[in-house]
Amino acid sequence: MNKGTIVTDAITYIEELEKSSTGLRNQLLEMEATVVEESKLPIDAAEEMKNWGIEPEIKVNQIDRNKLWIKMVFQKKRGGFTKLVEAVSVIGYEFTDTSVTTSSGAILVTACLEVRFKYTFALSNTKIESSKRKI
Structure with missing residues (x-):
């Protein structure tokens, strides 16, 4: 392995982590939105x-x-x-x-x-x- 492939692999790994982080953040926002909608239901x-x-x-x-x-x-x-x-x-x-x-x-x-x-x-x-x- 040379320095160029190590840097390329590191960049690819960081990009994958960013995508994963963005996906998890979106899932969390969706979950929070559904919790707010459920709590607005009137309770008799x-x-x-x-x-x-x-x-x-x-x-x-x-x-x-x-x-x-x-x-x-x-x-x-x-x-x-x-x-x-x-x-x-x-x-x-x-x-x-x-x-x-x-x-x-x-x-x-x-x-x-x-x-x-x-x-x-x-x-x-x-x-x-x-x-x-x-x-």
Whole structure:
């Protein structure tokens, strides 16, 4: 082998590497483009909950005279948690120790609620009854 063939082989090898690099770069760009297109598809939260077998659920337990613990699972919608907080506030409760988790089109809320006004609430089997009493 002489110096001329070594240089020619090196140039050929470098050109092949450049072609391979360009091909791989194009493949990467195509893959990124398809990922962006797939993420733009709208996801229906109700359908996703149904696919995962998640059902809406509410559990309420009385902890103390003026304190309740709730666990709620409901469909993930824009403004859903805000509406929940407003509704709970209207009936005279205040959120304390709150945890919110979202997954598979559902929202899981676990929280303690305390009476904001001077009422006491008695918990029955399926509904919450209130009676005005001074504390």
